Amino acid sequence: MSQEEVDDKIKQASEAQKSWSATEVYKRADILHEWADRLVEKQDQIGEVISKEVGKNLASAIKEVVRTADLIRYTAEEGCRIHGEMLKGDSSRGGSSSKLAMVEQEPLGVVLAISPFNYPVNLAASKIAPALISGNAVVFKPASQGALSGQLMIEALLETDLPTDIIQFVSGKGSEIGDFLVTHPSIDMITFTGSTETGQAISQKAKMVPVVLELGGKDPAIVLEDADLDLAAEHIVSGAYSYSGQRCTAIKRVLVADTIANDLTEKIKQKVEALSVGSPEDNATVTPLINNDAADFVQHLIDDALNKGAELITGNRREGNLVYPTLLDQVNSNMDVAWEEPFGPVLPIIRINEEEDFVSLANQSEYGLQASIFTKDVQKAREIATKLDVGSVQLNAKTERGPDHFPFIGAKNSGLGSQGIRRSIESMTRDKLFILNL
Numbered sequence: 001m002s003q004e005e006v007d008d009k010i011k012q013a014s015e016a017q018k019s020w021s022a023t024e025v026y027k028r029a030d031i032l033h034e035w036a037d038r039l040v041e042k043q044d045q046i047g048e049v050i051s052k053e054v055g056k057n058l059a060s061a062i063k064e065v066v067r068t069a070d071l072i073r074y075t076a077e078e079g080c081r082i083h084g085e086m087l088k089g090d091s092s093r094g095g096s097s098s099k100l101a102m103v104e105q106e107p108l109g110v111v112l113a114i115s116p117f118n119y120p121v122n123l124a125a126s127k128i129a130p131a132l133i134s135g136n137a138v139v140f141k142p143a144s145q146g147a148l149s150g151q152l153m154i155e156a157l158l159e160t161d162l163p164t165d166i167i168q169f170v171s172g173k174g175s176e177i178g179d180f181l182v183t184h185p186s187i188d189m190i191t192f193t194g195s196t197e198t199g200q201a202i203s204q205k206a207k208m209v210p211v212v213l214e215l216g217g218k219d220p221a222i223v224l225e226d227a228d229l230d231l232a233a234e235h236i237v238s239g240a241y242s243y244s245g246q247r248c249t250a251i252k253r254v255l256v257a258d259t260i261a262n263d264l265t266e267k268i269k270q271k272v273e274a275l276s277v278g279s280p281e282d283n284a285t286v287t288p289l290i291n292n293d294a295a296d297f298v299q300h301l302i303d304d305a306l307n308k309g310a311e312l313i314t315g316n317r318r319e320g321n322l323v324y325p326t327l328l329d330q331v332n333s334n335m336d337v338a339w340e341e342p343f344g345p346v347l348p349i350i351r352i353n354e355e356e357d358f359v360s361l362a363n364q365s366e367y368g369l370q371a372s373i374f375t376k377d378v379q380k381a382r383e384i385a386t387k388l389d390v391g392s393v394q395l396n397a398k399t400e401r402g403p404d405h406f407p408f409i410g411a412k413n414s415g416l417g418s419q420g421i422r423r424s425i426e427s428m429t430r431d432k433l434f435i436l437n438l
């Protein structure tokens with residue numbers, strides 16, 4: 001789309017929003033439920049397009065559509081439970097009980113939703129549904145690779161009774177229309193998921209509008225001496241390699257006590273070598289990466305680590321965009337793979353000798369999305385968790401965003417604000433007071 005077309009779309013959204021915010025919440029909820037029904041009906045069709053468009057295995061792509069329908073239904077229900085509050089004035093010194101404030105949640109206006117390629121339906125709906133239930137209009141810009149899936153999802157929404165101008169689908173490269181969108185005077189809020197680089201640029205350009213950002217990560221799996229190593233290996237492999245590591249919440253480094261590192265590495269190796277590698281149509285776990293640059297970057301991380309003395313446990317094979325699952329041991333802080341987010345199927349193992357290094361190394365990262373701790377000692381896990389500079393800590397399980405109603409937060413360069421159904425609704429509304437002076 002040209003900037004003129006985008007401008008028209010934003011104006012239409014802004015105009016339509018006024019009557020939408022006056023529409024009863026139960027009617028907005030009915031529309032969202034209908035949207036969820038349509039998505040479930042079309043799960044095979046949309047799943048196939050996701051799979052072909054972003055190379056996600058077909059079963060996971062279909063699962064993404066069904067998960068999204070659940071998210072939308074939960075959002076519709078949650079929106080019906082937002083009631084505001086009543087405050088009495090006599091709780092502050094000098095105040096009076098004849099002053100009563102009704103606090104209501106008002107929509108912000110037009111929400112700009114920008115989503116990444118890797119969950120083109122789920123991460124779009126997790127922005128669109130909360131915006132709609134709270135009375136906002138939405139301008140939705142999908143990732144260019146992911147735009148067809150996004151369009152199908154919006155077509156399903158437009159089959160409901162939603163007034164058509166409330167949702168505006170805007171296509172075009174972020175590098176061409178991104179700045180125009182994020183600085184447009186009729187955009188009242190920006191909700192973005194994508195890379196840290198793009199997110200930081202958006203937050204610098206956006207003028208006086210709330211911005212919620214979910215960005216990159218370098219989630220560590222911290223494995224303590226007493227951990228159940230079979231459980232840890234199972235979660236680490238599924239966390240690191242599913243969808244070829246193209247998840248913000250993928251496990252992107254293992255910090256393991258040196259005394260158990262050999263055993264853990266062997267268990268991880270066996271599971272990695274059992275992963276299916278191949279095409280999305282055949283439901284392989286590891287499939288070709290989104291583009292050639294992404295595969296080049298992962299290859300650079302592997303080469304850099306090997307040149308600097310890392311030990312290749314398995315992998316380091318490539319066919320075009322397809323990078324075979326790669327496991328590296330003896331990784332140290334001088335290697336790029338210790339710090340960079342690969343967004344691909346390479347996992348570094350970093351051996352830890354001093355207990356305090358678990359936390360210090362985890363926190364040295366610029367990112368702070370999630371962390372996993374594997375141990376039988378809940379008290380110790382809790383002590384470590386309180387020191388980790390991340391949004392969420394998982395005990396004895398892989399890092400992950402779901403379930404979708406949990407708050408999802410990125411600390412440091414991993415984000416700004418909080419998502420998760422209720423938090424997303426709150427981020428798209430503001431308090432408005434009507435004060436009775438009786």
Ligand SMILES: NC(=O)C1=CN([C@@H]2O[C@H](COP(=O)(O)OP(=O)(O)OC[C@H]3O[C@@H](n4cnc5c(N)ncnc54)[C@H](OP(=O)(O)O)[C@@H]3O)[C@@H](O)[C@H]2O)C=CC1
Pocket residue numbers: 114115116117118123141142143144145172173174175177178179182193194195196198199201202214215216217247248249341343369410414415
């Ligand atoms: N924390 C989280 O919740 C998640 C974080 N991510 C992170 O996202 C990254 C991968 O996703 P990817 O799609 O490559 O991320 P990008 O940052 O490249 O793109 C994300 C979105 O931003 C758009 N965009 C690009 N440039 C601009 C701009 N100047 N202004 C406005 N919008 C712009 C893109 O459009 P276009 O495609 O047209 O360039 C796309 O829609 C990883 O770093 C990953 O960690 C991913 C999922 C979840």
Ligand SMILES: O=C(O)[C@H](O)COP(=O)(O)O
Pocket residue numbers: 118119246247248249250399400401402
């Ligand atoms: O983009 C991502 O990585 C998603 O937010 C991950 O979601 P999940 O951890 O629930 O799969």
